[in-house]
Amino acid sequence: MPVESALSSDKSELTISIAGRFDFELVQDFRATYAEKQNVRYTIDMRATEHMDSSALGMLLNMRKTLGESTKISIVNCRPQIKKILTISRFDKKFNIE
Amino acid sequence: MKILVVDDTEANRKLLSWILEDDGHTVVEARNGQEGVELFQSESPDLVLMDVMMPVMDGFDATKAIRKILGDTHVPIIFLTALSDDSSLTKCLSVGGDDFLSKPINEQVLQAKIKAHTRIRDLSEELNKQKVELEKLNALTEREHEIAKSVFESAMSASLQDCANTRHYISPATTFNGDILLSAPSPSGGLYVLLADFTGHGLPAAIGTIPLSQTFYDCTIIGDSVSDIARKLNKALEEFLPDFMFAAAAILEMNIDGTRVTFWAGGLPDIIITDAEGKLKETVTSMHMPLGVLEDVDFEREVMIRHPEPGDRFYVYTDGITESENIGGDMFGDERMQDMFDGSHKDPFTKLLYDIKTFRGNLPQNDDITIIELCCTSVKLESEDNFLDRPKGTLPWSINMDLDANTLIGPSPVAQVIDMMGASPGVSEHKDYLHTIMSELFSNALEHGVLGLSSELKMTEDGYLDYYQQREERLSALDSGKITINVEFIADNEYGKLKIHFNDSGKGFDVSNTRTSDDNDSFGRGVDLIKTLCDSIEYNETGTEVTVIYTLKSDY
Numbered sequence: 137m138p139v140e141s142a143l144s145s146d147k148s149e150l151t152i153s154i155a156g157r158f159d160f161e162l163v164q165d166f167r168a169t170y171a172e173k174q175n176v177r178y179t180i181d182m183r184a185t186e187h188m189d190s191s192a193l194g195m196l197l198n199m200r201k202t203l204g205e206s207t208k209i210s211i212v213n214c215r216p217q218i219k220k221i222l223t224i225s226r227f228d229k230k231f232n233i234e
Numbered sequence: 235m236k237i238l239v240v241d242d243t244e245a246n247r248k249l250l251s252w253i254l255e256d257d258g259h260t261v262v263e264a265r266n267g268q269e270g271v272e273l274f275q276s277e278s279p280d281l282v283l284m285d286v287m288m289p290v291m292d293g294f295d296a297t298k299a300i301r302k303i304l305g306d307t308h309v310p311i312i313f314l315t316a317l318s319d320d321s322s323l324t325k326c327l328s329v330g331g332d333d334f335l336s337k338p339i340n341e342q343v344l345q346a347k348i349k350a351h352t353r354i355r356d357l358s359e360e361l362n363k364q365k366v367e368l369e370k371l372n373a374l375t376e377r378e379h380e381i382a383k384s385v386f387e388s389a390m391s392a393s394l395q396d397c398a399n400t401r402h403y404i405s406p407a408t409t410f411n412g413d414i415l416l417s418a419p420s421p422s423g424g425l426y427v428l429l430a431d432f433t434g435h436g437l438p439a440a441i442g443t444i445p446l447s448q449t450f451y452d453c454t455i456i457g458d459s460v461s462d463i464a465r466k467l468n469k470a471l472e473e474f475l476p477d478f479m480f481a482a483a484a485i486l487e488m489n490i491d492g493t494r495v496t497f498w499a500g501g502l503p504d505i506i507i508t509d510a511e512g513k514l515k516e517t518v519t520s521m522h523m524p525l526g527v528l529e530d531v532d533f534e535r536e537v538m539i540r541h542p543e544p545g546d547r548f549y550v551y552t553d554g555i556t557e558s559e560n561i562g563g564d565m566f567g568d569e570r571m572q573d574m575f576d577g578s579h580k581d582p583f584t585k586l587l588y589d590i591k592t593f594r595g596n597l598p599q600n601d602d603i604t605i606i607e608l609c610c611t612s613v614k615l616e617s618e619d620n621f622l623d624r625p626k627g628t629l630p631w632s633i634n635m636d637l638d639a640n641t642l643i644g645p646s647p648v649a650q651v652i653d654m655m656g657a658s659p660g661v662s663e664h665k666d667y668l669h670t671i672m673s674e675l676f677s678n679a680l681e682h683g684v685l686g687l688s689s690e691l692k693m694t695e696d697g698y699l700d701y702y703q704q705r706e707e708r709l710s711a712l713d714s715g716k717i718t719i720n721v722e723f724i725a726d727n728e729y730g731k732l733k734i735h736f737n738d739s740g741k742g743f744d745v746s747n748t749r750t751s752d753d754n755d756s757f758g759r760g761v762d763l764i765k766t767l768c769d770s771i772e773y774n775e776t777g778t779e780v781t782v783i784y785t786l787k788s789d790y
Binding site (some may be wrong): 142143144145146147148153159160163164167173179181182183184186187188189190191193194195198201202210211213214215216217220221224225234 | 414420422423424456457458459461479489490491493494521536537539611666667669670672674677692695698699702705733760762763766767
């Protein structure tokens with residue numbers, strides 16, 4: 137599965153992992169991971185994300201809008217090229233990018 | 235049996251020969267000590283009967299000479315003597331005789347002694363044979379251990395040396411270590427650490443380290459998550475090792491900034507987390523069973539996540555530390571361990587190692603001891619310079635791809651175009667950015683050009699979904715339309731440039747009215763990305779054609 141989500145053992149953190157290409161093909165699967173709002177911090181693990189395009193950026197922003205500004209959302213383990221795309225798009229203002 | 239009789243009196247030799255041959259032995263006769271030594275060498279008898287007083291060389295000297303020839307092998311020498319004083323008899327034995335017989339010879343005693351000494355000789359021969367075998371075996375084992383040791387060392391050698399973030403101590407109880415400590419960089423610049431303690435120690439325990447280390451490196455290269463690594467290691471061990479062998483283990487991953495540690499622990503002593511001053515913040519008990527116990531379907535892959543402050547430290551160690559015993563049979567224990575971290579020691583790591591040694595005193599170490607300290611600061615690894623020998627493309631080329639409605643319905647052509655471009659020297663390092671650029675250009679040409687979709691739809695989250703739904707519907711119903719992709723490589727003195735051109739059959743758009751998106755817009759970001767990644771982007775007047783220039787710089 138290109139999109140997977142798992143709660144940490146103390147149930148305080150939801151990790152969403154995205155494998156391969158992060159683009160519009162994942163729009164439904166990605167939305168499903170946060171559709172049911174939970175009182176947790178969210179972590180998007182991009183270790184296995186090879187490429188992303190502007191549609192993925194849009195999906196991330198939609199997630200931010202749905203969960204609200206106060207929810208902690210981190211984007212972690214980005215490869216350099218992915219990180220650059222996030223930085224170009226000034227996503228560090230909206231997400232905690234590690 | 236061949237018996238050498240050494241006696242200067244012919245009558246004695248004949249009498250002995252007669253008795254011995256009657257019992258089925260072969261007899262060789264020598265008339266004095268010197269002849270006895272010569273015949274001993276040429277005939278290799280199994281037993282020697284030696285007179286004492288003889289001309290030329292007496293029995294004592296002959297015996298000494300024979301013993302010298304024999305070295306480690308044993309051939310019984312029995313003295314035949316008329317002497318009966320203690321000192322003469324003692325001398326018989328001290329020069330190398332095994333026994334003596336008083337003259338005149340009693341037939342029964344002679345036969346009994348020959349029998350007894352044959353038995354001793356056989357035993358000694360057997361012993362010698364076993365000794366040789368044992369020596370061979372020992373040499374073989376040593377050799378095998380050498381080979382095994384070098385295999386283990388190479389299996390572990392891929393591990394990182396200590397970097398600014400880690401310090402470790404490893405002390406195996408025997409030549410082979412049943413503990414294993416590996417670290418590796420992660421593709422995103424972080425650090426992985428694996429500490430495992432196999433059941434038992436010595437060679438059998440060390441065997442498990444091979445599949446474990448191989449699997450670990452396979453995982454770290456592709457950047458697996460801690461949870462995936464734990465599961466793969468468990469599977470490898472479960473399949474590879476006998477049921478009674480398993481490994482208590484911890485797998486940790488720290489991100490590049492040192493602000494996040496994800497870990498899985500099974501069967502290890504409590505992990506200790508301290509602040510920068512060495513004061514205990516938390517102990518974390520292993521929540522899972524050791525690796526290699528549960529079958530894959532039952533495996534528990536939940537991880538723990540901590541968000542440490544800068545300078546916080548994680549201490550992960552094997553039970554060789556807490557189970558170190560002192561001379562009174564007391565164990566070092568968790569309590570003494572945790573007392574190290576009351577904040578009064580500047581360097582608890584060094585203090586701990588010292589205390590363990592002092593605690594144990596002169597007692598031998600009874601188990602493998604391994605500990606690692608992980609310091610939560612930015613990961614600093616020596617990075618190799620990948621750009622030094624990058625190939626340069628010198629030949630110009632171009633790719634042209636005409637896509638009609640039939641082919642546009644199918645999968646995106648971007649990956650294939652990128653692969654074709656990547657075959658040219660100096661391009662493959664840029665594949666990731668080129669992929670982004672080409673994806674954006676293709677999406678725009680297809681969605682806004684050929685399919686005529688409007689970005690306005692993407693204003694709301696539902697609209698966003700709607701947009702992609704419409705994209706699918708319009709695409710599957712497509713019966714006309716065309717996109718042409720042209721990529722040209724322009725060689726120069728540096729790494730060259732790529733000129734990427736898209737032409738679509740759509741209506742185009744008002745080129746003078748492009749807007750930049752603000753931070754909250756979930757659309758319109760593609761063009762910004764292209765602008766930042768490329769040198770230039772240009773549209774034709776009608777907005778149906780776009781050309782971008784991308785320079786293949788050495789530093790990207």
